[in-house]
Amino acid sequence: MRLRDSPSAFGPVSRFNHWLGALLVLAMLALGLYFSSLPPGAERSYWRTLHIAIGTLSLPLVAFRIVWRCAASAPLAPPHPRIERVMARGVHLSMLMALVAMLTSGVLMQWFARRPIGVFDLLRIASPLTESDIWHERMAQLHAIAAWCLIGLIALHVVGALKHGLQEGRAFWGRMLGQPGKQ
Numbered sequence: 001m002r003l004r005d006s007p008s009a010f011g012p013v014s015r016f017n018h019w020l021g022a023l024l025v026l027a028m029l030a031l032g033l034y035f036s037s038l039p040p041g042a043e044r045s046y047w048r049t050l051h052i053a054i055g056t057l058s059l060p061l062v063a064f065r066i067v068w069r070c071a072a073s074a075p076l077a078p079p080h081p082r083i084e085r086v087m088a089r090g091v092h093l094s095m096l097m098a099l100v101a102m103l104t105s106g107v108l109m110q111w112f113a114r115r116p117i118g119v120f121d122l123l124r125i126a127s128p129l130t131e132s133d134i135w136h137e138r139m140a141q142l143h144a145i146a147a148w149c150l151i152g153l154i155a156l157h158v159v160g161a162l163k164h165g166l167q168e169g170r171a172f173w174g175r176m177l178g179q180p181g182k183q
């Protein structure tokens with residue numbers, strides 16, 4: 001089985017990265033917006049710890065996704081008008097950049113408050129940074145701004161995908177869902 005992308009479709013590794021990534025990002029956005037609306041207390045603390053655990057586990061996944069995207073070539077652009085191809089590419093790139101901004105600011109926000117990141121009590125990575133209220137605040141602002149940018153970009157991305165999916169059906173969805181016989 002061919003693992004890399006082919007000229008006509010994303011390969012199994014890119015598809016796995018995309019759909020697991022989409023699930024994690026949507027879960028992280030929902031969790032982040034939910035717990036940050038709660039008053040301080042045990043419930044907020046529980047959801048916050050879960051958010052940080054999933055965020056910590058996402059770090060190697062996103063790093064691998066970006067390395068794979070650079071190494072696996074990517075299929076040829078679909079036969080859409082040039083402006084749509086440029087917009088789709090711009091939105092894909094901006095989503096990946098917003099994702100990197102979310103992960104970096106999330107980690108640095110914790111570390112500038114001298115708090116560890118990690119996965120509950122299973123893995124704890126202590127802060128290597130000196131405490132800084134100013135930088136903690138800046139990273140919290142970046143985290144919130146990047147979250148709203150990401151929400152806007154995902155909305156554009158899903159609307160674009162639905163438009164092309166409705167117009168072209170399987171020929172379009174097959175690129176990210178798998179086209180039997182074309183891998």
Ligand code: HEM
Pocket residue numbers: 014017018021022023025026069078092093095096099154157158161172173175176
């Ligand atoms: C849940 C609804 C989603 C649907 C229906 C969807 C659908 C698709 C489709 C069909 C493609 C292939 C476009 C092409 O053929 O050129 C694609 C690519 C892509 N999507 Fe999504 N997507 C969704 C969510 C997301 C989310 C939440 C993210 C990121 C945070 C994302 C990031 C990307 C990226 C970066 C690409 C380019 C290929 C890659 O590098 O993985 N998508 N998406």
Ligand code: HEM
Pocket residue numbers: 024025028029030031032033036048051052055056058099102103104105106107109110117118140143144147
């Ligand atoms: C896909 C990556 C991520 C997404 C989509 C995401 C999303 C969000 C959102 C939407 C909020 C609420 C922002 C607000 O309105 O103030 C939030 C808050 C927060 N996130 Fe993330 N996050 C991600 C990664 C991380 C990581 C990796 C960490 C740390 C390891 C982290 C730590 C936090 C913390 C501590 C807050 C609370 C900020 C506060 O107390 O106001 N996040 N996140």
